[in-house]
Amino acid sequence: MENFRGKDGASAHPLVGVDLIEGPPEAYLSRIGHVFRVYEKQDSGCRAYGVRLPDHDERWFVKTAVATEGRRSLEAWRGVAPAA
Numbered sequence: 001m002e003n004f005r006g007k008d009g010a011s012a013h014p015l016v017g018v019d020l021i022e023g024p025p026e027a028y029l030s031r032i033g034h035v036f037r038v039y040e041k042q043d044s045g046c047r048a049y050g051v052r053l054p055d056h057d058e059r060w061f062v063k064t065a066v067a068t069e070g071r072r073s074l075e076a077w078r079g080v081a082p083a084a
Helices: 026-033 068-077
Strands: 034-039 046-053 056-063
Touching: 026 034, 026 046, 026 056, 046 068, 056 068
Parallel strands: none
Antiparallel strands: 034 046, 046 056
């Protein structure tokens, strides 16, 4: 399990505020919790994961872009202007 620390020294949440990870998303999510569902085929061009975080007693729906249209979909949701 990875060690996350906030500025006050307390453990930080492994998903909140994470915009970029190194490597495959499923590998990262498996390190921080239990991936209980993978939604492979999405019309949005994204792949989604159901993840249970035992250290936080939470379940999350995590969506990642796997195609250009998926990136545009996520950027529009976040309010990011598309690249020219």
